[in-house]
Every structure is written in C-alpha cells, then in structure tokens.
Amino acid sequence: MTLRRAVATASLLLLATTAIAQEATIRKNLAERLPNLPKIDEVSKTAVNGLYEVRLGNEVVYTDAEGNYLIQGEIVDTRAKKNLTQERVNKLTAIDFASLPLQDAIVWKNGSGKRKIAVFADPNCGYCKRFERDLQNVKDVTVYTFLFPILAPDSTTKSNAIWCAKDRTKAWQDWMIRGVAPAAAPAGCNTPVARNTELGRKHRVNGTPALVFEDGTRVPGAMSTEQIEAQLAQVANP
Structure with missing residues (x-):
C-alpha cells in the first residue's frame, strides 16, 4: 500500500469513527434531555454545515452536533429553489x-x-x-x-x-x-x-x-x- 493510499484510508476511518461518535452523542443527549421524544430512527448530516437531521419515523427534525437544540421546520435550498425537508418527507412516506x-x-x-x-x-x-x-x-x-x-x-x-x-x-x-x-x-x-x-x-x-x-x-x-x-x-x- 502506497503512503498516499494509507493516508487516505486512515482519513476515511477517522471520518467514519467521528461520524459514529457524533451520532451517539446526539442520540444520548436528546434521549436524556427529552424523554418524551419518539424513538430516534436515524441521525444524518444535512446540507447545512453543523446541522443534523433526526428522523423519528416519517417525521424529521433538526439538531446541532451536540444535541443542545432541537429545531422543527423546513430547510429550503434558495439557490435550487427546493424544499429539502419536503423532498425528504416525500421519500420517507412514499408508497410502492x-x-x-x-x-x-x-x-x-x-x-x-x-x-x-x-x-x-x-x-x-x-x-x-x-x-x-x-x-x-x-x-x-x-x-x-x-x-x-x-x-x-x-x-x-x-x-x-x-x-x-x-x-x-x-x-x-x-x-x-x-x-x-x-x-x-x-x-x-x-x-x-x-x-x-x-x-x-x-x-x-x-x-x-x-x-x-x-x-x-x-x-x-x-x-x-x-x-x-x-x-x-x-x-x-x-
């Protein structure tokens, strides 16, 4: 394995580990601070820097990297003129x-x-x-x-x-x-x-x-x- 490839592999592993740790932090903090919050099914990054999507069944809300704030609302891409939240919800609620x-x-x-x-x-x-x-x-x-x-x-x-x-x-x-x-x-x-x-x-x-x-x-x-x-x-x- 070349040095460049080794560095790239190590960087990917670090990013993956960081993402897992970040998700764990969000899940832990939200569950502890908001015990009545529905079960968290998924945590993922959004297109907005520092903002994470929290999926609760077919509903999506947003939080920061530490789970200190919970945001309910819609993300609109003003350049593409797209409602990203609505697109996401449409995908989650789609029926075959x-x-x-x-x-x-x-x-x-x-x-x-x-x-x-x-x-x-x-x-x-x-x-x-x-x-x-x-x-x-x-x-x-x-x-x-x-x-x-x-x-x-x-x-x-x-x-x-x-x-x-x-x-x-x-x-x-x-x-x-x-x-x-x-x-x-x-x-x-x-x-x-x-x-x-x-x-x-x-x-x-x-x-x-x-x-x-x-x-x-x-x-x-x-x-x-x-x-x-x-x-x-x-x-x-x-």
Whole structure:
C-alpha cells in the first residue's frame, strides 16, 4: 500500500469513527434531555454545515452536533429553489404503488385510463366527496379507491354496503357525488374493509382523502382538478 493510499484510508476511518461518535452523542443527549421524544430512527448530516437531521419515523427534525437544540421546520435550498425537508418527507412516506392490493379497491376509469391514482377515502368525508367530484374531470385516469372508514361510527357500515352493492363503483359515486345512500349490505357479504384499515395503518395514513400516485408520491388531503393534472404530468415526466 502506497503512503498516499494509507493516508487516505486512515482519513476515511477517522471520518467514519467521528461520524459514529457524533451520532451517539446526539442520540444520548436528546434521549436524556427529552424523554418524551419518539424513538430516534436515524441521525444524518444535512446540507447545512453543523446541522443534523433526526428522523423519528416519517417525521424529521433538526439538531446541532451536540444535541443542545432541537429545531422543527423546513430547510429550503434558495439557490435550487427546493424544499429539502419536503423532498425528504416525500421519500420517507412514499408508497410502492405496485405493492398495493388493487383487488381490494373500487375501480373506475375515464378515457384510456393509462394514468393511475390510488385513494384512501371514508364515505363520511366531506373533502373526499369534493375530491371525487373533481376527479370526474380528470382525463385518461384509472382510480383505485380503498374504503378506509375512520371518521364516524357508521363509516364501516356504509363502506361495507357500498362494497357489497351489485355495482360498487356506481354505489360509491351515487353516494359521494349524488348523495344517494347505498342499500344495506346483505348478510354474509365479505368485504376488504378490515384489510384496507390495516393497510392504511401500516402506511400511517391518518386522514382522508390520502392520495398515492404511480411514482410512490403520497399527498394528504384533497386536490383540485388542476392540481391532480399537474401531479399526474409530473409523474409522467419526472
């Protein structure tokens, strides 16, 4: 081994050792000083000198090298005009579209249906109803709706009734768009509602509507027709 290579190797080892020690210090100090802080999953350097990202599940906060300060907020790269915090959170909360059990969703499409979007929705969700109306104006899209009853005691009853209808897509849109209540679910009808609830919990879906695009991007809350079109265009042309 040449002297230059030996020095380079030693420098890398020193940097790695320093990084491990730095992470240990941050973890120790934050855990001791903030006992109610959620479990720290990861500590890593940010693009800002002296600032470290602390990942708590899908949430990110920031601290200094000693864990003396905890910062909640967003890092924006003013030169690149990018919200680095939002990009990081988007990556952490992304859902693999191909892994979704689409057989458990209500399906409908407009036009060719070549573009796809999945939605977690509660039949008692007012924002979901507005979103469903806006979706009708989106062209060439296939929509997969996972019934996700979390808002009211009868959300599960309505979800089961809609799924068990002879035409569940029509029953869903009749209720969400036209206010026509579904008939009661017949006895013995099996639905995926419980599985959908577990799926949502697995991916930490806490509200409805929750949208998932083909590139894995997750958007909490309703979007207008224009916003949906813009997001679908971004997925098609990243």
